[in-house]
Amino acid sequence: MTTIANVQWALRLQAEFDHSIPLTRAIGVRVTNYDGKLLELSAPLAPNVNDKGTAFGGSISCLLTLAAWGVVWIACARAKVPCDIVIHKGNITYNKPVQVDLHAVCPIPPRAQMQKFIKRLKKKGRARIGLRSELVAEGDIMTLFECQYAAFFAKE
């Protein structure tokens, strides 16, 4: 749902990208939707083009990585758990070339799974979570990224 709170989380994540990860500016990453069910990041094709005039695989990988990272970042920030979030591993499959602007969607895992993740993070100081983010265009999944993130509670 597009609530004021959700829009504020989207704006905070955008500020985090702009401030802390300079390459996101070169890619042109925009947080274009966060409704509590999914996070969507977008980027124009032009700065992310390759030698074939389609989207550079590395740019797609960046956007999918950031979308999954953003889902965990918002979840931890909402739960007021200050922590470092790092990618552990990922499998990427490029199904089709992308000839349009980029839209990466990462669905937020079910509430029970998120609660378990946050509970473990608070108790153990670290927790892992699996995510699936998708580069979508024309109703198709052009690229699929299945990944695992780890969060480390910053105790200081």
Next chain:
Amino acid sequence: MTTIANVQWALRLQAEFDHSIPLTRAIGVRVTNYDGKLLELSAPLAPNVNDKGTAFGGSISCLLTLAAWGVVWIACARAKVPCDIVIHKGNITYNKPVQVDLHAVCPIPPRAQMQKFIKRLKKKGRARIGLRSELVAEGDIMTLFECQYAAFFAKE
């Protein structure tokens, strides 16, 4: 071996990155070694930093993707086979955070495997090849990317 021919291939690949994939300029990708046995790409940490002051996972993924792509690009160019080279899929494992400038190394597969790939590409108009590229620092593999590329012979 650092021969004049190998240095020329490195320079051509650098020109291809600079000309055809604009994001490589933002990342600061440099072709730093091509000796016929491996291809090494490097990038400074500063433009590729994340919120933790270490290398952004997306930047690492880009550099590893480009290193593997570069190995196939040089192999096809050397064999005088004009073709499109696209990544099909990849598995990435981030072992340790990277706190220094980035160096991605992709070993060139054994001669027999490369010859088989080029032969198939010429005969069938398409061929696939598996590669393994590594982000190395302090003698360790910080990130490992195992990937598969496809090449399509441009018949026109």
